[in-house]
Amino acid sequence: xxxxxxxxxxxxxxxxxxxxxxxxxxxxxxxxxxxxxxxxxxxxxxxxxxxxxxxxxxxxxxxxxxxxxxxxxxxxxxxxxxxxxxxxxxxxxxxxxxxxxxxxxxxxxxxxxxxxxxxxxxxxxxxxxxxxxxxxxxxxxxxxxxxxxxxxxxxxxxxxxxxxxxxxxxxxxxxxxxxxxxxxxxxxxxxxxxxxxxxxxxxxxxxxxxxxxxxxxxxxxxxxxxxxxxxxxxxxxxxxxxxxxxxxxxxxxxxxxxxxxxxxxxxxxxxxxxxxxxxxxxxxxxxxxxxxxxxxxxxxxxxxxxxxxxxxxxxxxxxxxxxxxxxxxxxxxxxxxxxxxxxxx
Amino acid sequence: xxxxxxxxxxxxxxxxxxxxxxxxxxxxxxxxxxxxxxxxxxxxxxxxxxxxxxxxxxxxxxxxxxxxxxxxxxxxxxxxxxxxxxxxxxxxxxxxxxxxxxxxxxxxxxxxxxxxxxxxxxxxxxxxxxxxxxxxxxxxxxxxxxxxxxxxxxxxxxxxxxxxxxxxxxxxxxxxxxxxxxxxxxxxxxxxxxxxxxxxxxxxxxxxxxxxxxxxxxxxxxxxxxxxxxxxxxxxxxxxxxxxxxxxxxxxxxxxxxxxxxxxxxxxxxxxxxxxxxxxxxxxxxxxxxxxxxxxxxxxxxxxxxxxxxxxxxxxxxxxxxxxxxxxxxxxxxxxxxxxxxxxx
DNA sequence: ATCAGATTTGGGAGCGCTCCCACACCACTG
DNA sequence: CAGTGGTGTGGGAGCGCTCCCAAATCTGAT
Numbered sequence: 001x002x003x004x005x006x007x008x009x010x011x012x013x014x015x016x017x018x019x020x021x022x023x024x025x026x027x028x029x030x031x032x033x034x035x036x037x038x039x040x041x042x043x044x045x046x047x048x049x050x051x052x053x054x055x056x057x058x059x060x061x062x063x064x065x066x067x068x069x070x071x072x073x074x075x076x077x078x079x080x081x082x083x084x085x086x087x088x089x090x091x092x093x094x095x096x097x098x099x100x101x102x103x104x105x106x107x108x109x110x111x112x113x114x115x116x117x118x119x120x121x122x123x124x125x126x127x128x129x130x131x132x133x134x135x136x137x138x139x140x141x142x143x144x145x146x147x148x149x150x151x152x153x154x155x156x157x158x159x160x161x162x163x164x165x166x167x168x169x170x171x172x173x174x175x176x177x178x179x180x181x182x183x184x185x186x187x188x189x190x191x192x193x194x195x196x197x198x199x200x201x202x203x204x205x206x207x208x209x210x211x212x213x214x215x216x217x218x219x220x221x222x223x224x225x226x227x228x229x230x231x232x233x234x235x236x237x238x239x240x241x242x243x244x245x246x247x248x249x250x251x252x253x254x255x256x257x258x259x260x261x262x263x264x265x266x267x268x269x270x271x272x273x274x275x276x277x278x279x280x281x282x283x284x285x286x287x288x289x290x291x292x293x294x295x296x297x298x299x300x301x302x303x304x305x306x307x308x309x310x311x312x313x314x315x316x317x318x319x320x321x322x323x324x325x326x327x328x329x330x331x332x333x334x335x336x337x338x339x340x341x342x343x344x345x
Numbered sequence: 346x347x348x349x350x351x352x353x354x355x356x357x358x359x360x361x362x363x364x365x366x367x368x369x370x371x372x373x374x375x376x377x378x379x380x381x382x383x384x385x386x387x388x389x390x391x392x393x394x395x396x397x398x399x400x401x402x403x404x405x406x407x408x409x410x411x412x413x414x415x416x417x418x419x420x421x422x423x424x425x426x427x428x429x430x431x432x433x434x435x436x437x438x439x440x441x442x443x444x445x446x447x448x449x450x451x452x453x454x455x456x457x458x459x460x461x462x463x464x465x466x467x468x469x470x471x472x473x474x475x476x477x478x479x480x481x482x483x484x485x486x487x488x489x490x491x492x493x494x495x496x497x498x499x500x501x502x503x504x505x506x507x508x509x510x511x512x513x514x515x516x517x518x519x520x521x522x523x524x525x526x527x528x529x530x531x532x533x534x535x536x537x538x539x540x541x542x543x544x545x546x547x548x549x550x551x552x553x554x555x556x557x558x559x560x561x562x563x564x565x566x567x568x569x570x571x572x573x574x575x576x577x578x579x580x581x582x583x584x585x586x587x588x589x590x591x592x593x594x595x596x597x598x599x600x601x602x603x604x605x606x607x608x609x610x611x612x613x614x615x616x617x618x619x620x621x622x623x624x625x626x627x628x629x630x631x632x633x634x635x636x637x638x639x640x641x642x643x644x645x646x647x648x649x650x651x652x653x654x655x656x657x658x659x660x661x662x663x664x665x666x667x668x669x670x671x672x673x674x675x676x677x678x679x680x681x682x683x684x685x686x687x688x689x690x
Numbered sequence: 691a692t693c694a695g696a697t698t699t700g701g702g703a704g705c706g707c708t709c710c711c712a713c714a715c716c717a718c719t720g
Numbered sequence: 721c722a723g724t725g726g727t728g729t730g731g732g733a734g735c736g737c738t739c740c741c742a743a744a745t746c747t748g749a750t
Contacts, residue, residue: 411735
């Protein structure tokens with residue numbers, strides 16, 4: 001025979017039923033108050049709120065999730081293949097933005113690192129299991145099918161960055177091309193005549209955009225197209241080092257380099273030092289990301305800053321809107337970038 | 346009149362009941378299989394597993410959480426007051442360790458940043474609401490009451506680092522004193538005769554331990570106690586810069602400095618450069634943390650490495666054990682540190 | 691063959707909430 | 721004064737699972 005103890009939580013915590021009893025109303029009414037329904041009279045609402053405060057009631061999330069079929073959680077997915085993402089402030093900036101935006105909701109942030117392909121599958125399954133209401137994807141590669149998979153499940157998804165110019169999945173990106181163009185215009189404006197670039201991996205859309213920004217600035221300045229001023233990197237310091245050596249071999253007289261990432265700029269700087277070139281006198285250097293590396297390079301690195309925290313906030317806001325209203329249009333936003341001038345240029 | 350459709354999930358996903366029907370067993374049996382109970386015959390288990398695979402069944406977490414009164418989630422709490430924690434790889438290393446350890450459980454990691462005191466209260470309430478099974482606390486200050494509060498609620502808690510020598514809450518720490526001692530012994534072993542130290546904030550236990558390591562090494566080497574070789578910092582680059590200037594004013598002839606954090610070493614290096622001292626020829630420098638800053642300093646910084654990822658793994662393993670068995674002893678572990686030698690010493 | 695004891699199994703009850711139907715109550719209208 | 725159309729409100733049903741009791745089945749010793 002079940003002991004009747006309506007409304008007493010199993011570990012002593014008050015339940016909604018207890019609140020209802022205390023306020024002298026029904027369960028439904030308390031639920032309405034908690035969920036901010038307008039269909040409650042002011043008198044009743046006040047009584048319920050008082051009861052909630054008295055009892056120190058906190059809704060039981062699992063019960064809510066089960067009954068309402070939503071989890072009150074969103075996932076932030078980081079493909080950690082990009083260890084880079086971690087070392088740099090990019091990732092933490094995104095987290096900061098996301099959690100700032102989540103701060104006055106009761107939505108939880110689940111952090112999910114995906115390393116192995118196995119984990120990728122696993123997460124897709126996990127997401128299929130009603131465990132998150134939406135997904136934020138960070139730094140997705142050009143050929144990653146995960147965004148489409150998730151979107152196909154009907155799960156709201158927002159990415160940072162695009163995979164291509166025609167990105168089907170909603171995204172919040174920054175103006176990679178514009179930033180790169182600013183950087184190169186800055187170098188040219190400082191009187192540099194032979195400006196090279198070290199690119200990111202060309203299978204990444206962001207890297208291609210930065211290259212286009214470089215090319216556009218050169219074109220506007222009336223510089224003839226010159227493939228010898230272009231060296232491929234992959235965003236890593238090592239690749240920057242190698243690319244810089246190659247560039248100097250080809251064009252010993254170059255006097256400016258736009259690097260598509262800060263670590264590559266660090267590598268380039270090392271190569272320059274080894275070959276006896278000074279920065280910025282012989283060669284001016286500009287990076288991209290405005291990471292802490294930039295500030296600590298010697299000389300401090302001029303770099304293109306992305307509004308990382310803002311991107312985090314924006315994508316979160318957009319995701320929440322989509323969760324609220326499945327019909328809502330997903331974001332397709334490109335936020336501005338700016339040049340932070342330091343001693344290296 | 347309710348439509349009878351036993352075992353069909355509301356959004357088409359199979360339920361436990363459906364699996365049971367398919368396998369020709371009862372709900373309880375399926376539940377036992379899922380939860381790895383030994384009280385199931387091999388034949389039955391195989392049948393259930395086949396049904397699970399056929400149907401692509403994934404347990405509904407909210408339902409589990411509600412019924413079993415556990416959330417299958419743990420929180421990693423970061424008092425972001427320490428922005429430092431973010432910029433450095435410490436934090437990401439911990440995350441990496443934690444999530445590696447969580448990888449083959451179905452436990453989710455909730456990341457919680459606490460900035461304002463308001464959020465601190467909020468989290469305590471949140472944690473009280475059965476939403477997490479345990480809490481990992483990162484980089485807690487000496488006077489933070491949160492660990493005790495959580496522990497008092499009966500919630501399993503593990504911290505990185507201690508708040509004092511007599512830490513009541515379970516922790517996983519690293520050998521700060523030993524690491525510092527190694528660093529200073531190294532400097533002395535390289536023939537440096539006048540070795541100073543720049544300390545961290547003395548309200549942090551880790552900082553005090555590092556100072557003790559310095560003092561112990563000096564004592565063992567038979568150096569007379571000399572307070573003029575000791576300058577206070579607060580782990581930031583600026584404080585390192587100021588402290589270094591002060592030290593040089595007091596002891597122009599010093600030839601070695603142990604800095605209790607890498608950013609302080611960067612600051613010290615800047616001060617040394619400004620005063621025309623070379624590193625390592627005039628003054629040898631050692632840092633603590635072995636962050637990426639260390640590798641990128643010029644010259645690359647010798648630094649004490651903590652097994653960060655290992656700490657993350659260890660604390661997670663310990664937390665899971667405590668969640669499993671509330672009576673289990675919490676960890677009180679101090680992991681070894683090691684010296685990474687580079688060009689600065 | 692028989693039965694105590696161990697092993698395996700089925701399924702009722704219930705976790706704490708939301709959803710939604712039904713009903714009470716309140717103006718107003720004609 | 722009956723009728724109409726709001727508002728507010730109560731509470732049954734049910735979300736998908738786990739827990740646990742009791743029943744069924746299977747040992748192996750007598």
